Amino acid sequence: MENLVWIFISTLLINNFVLSYFLGLCPFLGVSGRLETSFRLGMATSFVLVVTAISVWFLNTYVLIYAPYLRLISFIVVIASTVQFIEMAIKKLSPALFKALGIYLPLITTNCAILGLAVFATSRNYGFLEGLAFALGAGAGFTLALVLMAGIREEIEKTGDIPDLVRGTAMNLLVAGSLSLAFMGFAGLFSAG
Amino acid sequence: MKQKELDGYQEFMKGLWKENPTFVQVLGMCPTLAVTNSAINAVVMAVATFFVLVGSSFLVSALQRWIPSQVRISLYVIIIATFVTLADYSLLATLPAVHKQLGAFIPLIVVNCIILGRAEAFASRYPVKYAVLDAAGMGAGFFLSLTMLGTVREILGTGTLFDIPLFGKGFEPWVTMILPPGGFITLGLLLLLSNWVTKKRAEFLKQVAAAQQEGL
Numbered sequence: 001m002e003n004l005v006w007i008f009i010s011t012l013l014i015n016n017f018v019l020s021y022f023l024g025l026c027p028f029l030g031v032s033g034r035l036e037t038s039f040r041l042g043m044a045t046s047f048v049l050v051v052t053a054i055s056v057w058f059l060n061t062y063v064l065i066y067a068p069y070l071r072l073i074s075f076i077v078v079i080a081s082t083v084q085f086i087e088m089a090i091k092k093l094s095p096a097l098f099k100a101l102g103i104y105l106p107l108i109t110t111n112c113a114i115l116g117l118a119v120f121a122t123s124r125n126y127g128f129l130e131g132l133a134f135a136l137g138a139g140a141g142f143t144l145a146l147v148l149m150a151g152i153r154e155e156i157e158k159t160g161d162i163p164d165l166v167r168g169t170a171m172n173l174l175v176a177g178s179l180s181l182a183f184m185g186f187a188g189l190f191s192a193g
Numbered sequence: 194m195k196q197k198e199l200d201g202y203q204e205f206m207k208g209l210w211k212e213n214p215t216f217v218q219v220l221g222m223c224p225t226l227a228v229t230n231s232a233i234n235a236v237v238m239a240v241a242t243f244f245v246l247v248g249s250s251f252l253v254s255a256l257q258r259w260i261p262s263q264v265r266i267s268l269y270v271i272i273i274a275t276f277v278t279l280a281d282y283s284l285l286a287t288l289p290a291v292h293k294q295l296g297a298f299i300p301l302i303v304v305n306c307i308i309l310g311r312a313e314a315f316a317s318r319y320p321v322k323y324a325v326l327d328a329a330g331m332g333a334g335f336f337l338s339l340t341m342l343g344t345v346r347e348i349l350g351t352g353t354l355f356d357i358p359l360f361g362k363g364f365e366p367w368v369t370m371i372l373p374p375g376g377f378i379t380l381g382l383l384l385l386l387s388n389w390v391t392k393k394r395a396e397f398l399k400q401v402a403a404a405q406q407e408g409l
Contacts, residue, residue: 020373025222026306069282072300073274080267109270109329112304119297165388169219173381181374 004133007126011137014187017113018145019180023112028146029172038150039143045087046139048108049117050167051082053135056130075118083109114140148179199319201326208330214307215338215380216387221307225339226376228298232355233345236336237291241280243300243332246308247325248276250316254324256292257317270303277302307331338383345379346370 017023024045032038055078065070087105091098097103108114109185117138119133156162162171214220221242228238239352249272253260260268292299302308309345311331316324348354350371352364369375 022223022227022376023301026220029219029222032335072278072281072303073271076274076303077267077269080270094205110304110306110309112301115237115304116223116297116301119300123297165385165392170381170384170388173377173384177374177377177381180377181369184372184374 004129007130007133008137008140008141009189011134011139012144013183014189016141016183017116017138018142019176019183021116024111024118024142027107027111028142028176029147029169032146032149032153032172035147035150036137038146042139042143042146045088045108045111045142046104046136048079048083048086048114049135049139049142050132051081051086052114052118053121054119054128055082055132057126057131060122071122075115079114079118080109113138145179149176152179199323201323204323205330205333208334209337210334212331213334213338213387214331215335216384218307218310219248219384220310221305221335221378223301224298224305225342226373226380227362228295229339229342229346229349229376229379230371231347232340232343233291234294234337237284237288238295238334239332239336239339240300241284242302242305242308242335243329244280245273245302246311246332246335247277247328248279249273249308250311250324250328251321252276253312253316254319254321260317265317266309266313269309269317273308273312274303305336341383342376342379345383346375350375 015021018025018028024025027041027045031041056075059074059078064074083106087098090105117135121134126134150171153172156171156175166174208214210217212218213224215225216340224238229235235303249269252272253269277300281292284295284299311328315327319327344354348359349367350369351366352358352360367375370379
């Protein structure tokens with residue numbers, strides 16, 4: 001149990017997927033303009049992450065021991081079909097949510113955080129529960145980074161006092177750099193205690 | 194669809210600067226930042242991406258007539274994943290040390306948006322020859338920007354280049370540069386530089402045009 005908590009906290013804060021593994025940067029830089037959308041996207045991504053972690057565990061345990069070279073292809077097929085399936089389910093169950101998420105839903109397939117989670121969970125030999133904790137931590141961490149970034153960007157836009165040359169991606173990257181610098185402070189969280 | 198006139202040289206060159214995948218299109222950020230903590234990692238990553246990009250563009254372009262548009266994205270992803278698996282195993286066989294350092298980021302080439310982007314936007318519409326040239330140009334542009342980032346970060350962060358020490362004993366390494374924040378900040382500053390160059394160039398061209406008009 002302690003181990004599971006540790007995996008969760010360390011993926012959430014110390015080894016945050018976005019800010020220290022650079023996973024899921026496309027939505028992080030692209031969708032972080034508004035606080036509300038970023039939160040919704042974070043939630044949808046977390047859900048896909050959890051489903052992926054479960055399917056990857058099944059694949060690794062029952063299928064891929066016979067054919068390890070098919071790993072990558074089977075992962076990406078599972079992810080793509082999971083996203084497709086979730087898209088259909090949400091469309092059927094809650095059209096309002098489907099409309100709100102819009103294009104971001106299918107784009108989750110090409111979010112490197114998802115495949116990254118699958119690959120990392122495999123290379124670290126995580127079991128079922130550990131994989132689940134890992135996925136929850138990764139999802140929460142992704143949402144946290146996205147929401148923080150969106151908050152900062154909204155505030156900066158409010159002042160509106162930015163030179164043209166910096167506006168856009170360059171500024172976002174510099175902000176992300178300072179966020180990442182701040183998150184490095186969490187590195188001492190466990191070794192100190 | 195009416196195809197526009199293509200010039201092979203132009204298709205190759207545009208990837209290097211005008212439509213550079215990193216600085217102008219800002220695609221494929223994950224590998225760009227994650228593996229550029231040393232020049233050698235950056236180079237190996239760029240070469241692997243180049244291989245996958247050219248290979249999958251070739252195949253997508255060659256098969257374009259037989260790929261039904263409803264399932265095209267899944268098919269592209271499977272083609273790309275096949276090439277990535279090839280690259281992954283070849284690297285493991287030839288450069289095990291670098292492969293270990295790059296770790297999970299080799300498989301992650303699959304979700305590099307540059308590759309899927311080129312397959313969808315270019316290779317699936319044009320003849321094989323141009324698709325390969327376009328992919329090669331994009332790959333070269335990616336190589337250029339990755340090497341640039343890797344070099345800057347390695348020199349500042351460890352004081353070496355390709356593991357060869359550059360400075361004397363008095364050099365104090367700026368460790369942050371090889372850690373994650375250094376990646377974000379270096380890329381941010383390089384983007385600023387490239388914005389500035391583009392702006393200055395446009396101003397210069399304007400001046401030249403103005404001068405020419407006065408002369409007439």
